[in-house]
Amino acid sequence: AVVSTQSTGYEILTKLTEQGKLSLSDVRAMVACLRFILESSLRCSVDPASLDTELQQLGFPKEHAAALTKVYADYCEEGGEALRRISLRLPPPDIAWTVDYVVGDSKVGAVGQPFLNLSINGNESTLSTADLDSLIHELKTAAECIKNIKL
Numbered sequence: 001a002v003v004s005t006q007s008t009g010y011e012i013l014t015k016l017t018e019q020g021k022l023s024l025s026d027v028r029a030m031v032a033c034l035r036f037i038l039e040s041s042l043r044c045s046v047d048p049a050s051l052d053t054e055l056q057q058l059g060f061p062k063e064h065a066a067a068l069t070k071v072y073a074d075y076c077e078e079g080g081e082a083l084r085r086i087s088l089r090l091p092p093p094d095i096a097w098t099v100d101y102v103v104g105d106s107k108v109g110a111v112g113q114p115f116l117n118l119s120i121n122g123n124e125s126t127l128s129t130a131d132l133d134s135l136i137h138e139l140k141t142a143a144e145c146i147k148n149i150k151l
Helices: 006-019 024-043 048-057 062-086 129-147
Strands: 095-105 109-120 123-127
Touching: 006 024, 024 062, 048 062, 109 129, 123 129
Parallel strands: none
Antiparallel strands: 095 109, 109 123
């Protein structure tokens, strides 16, 4: 049954827990367990048939597993999209750059070296070729470290 208001949902939940002689901590544990199972299934793109089988192997009655699987199948797309929206991702950085080639300077004389003017999210830096080489090396090293992380 679809619950239209929060107070009605609370009343239904209270009535069901009293009938099943469940404590508040039992209900919280069950909700947390179901949430974990459904979120993990969405995150890993589990197909509904596999979810149904796994729920039955965990000890869910066939009717309850089928009911959960039907809801999962009906809202799989929306649930996956909601998880993607709340995942820990940073927005893409705002990057702007220009290259200046300084031919000469009144104080130093002839310079003849390119400089990279880099702006990342409004933080501006000027890098020499040596600085740029160092930055590229550090970024490659960081990318390798991230690639080797075992989750």
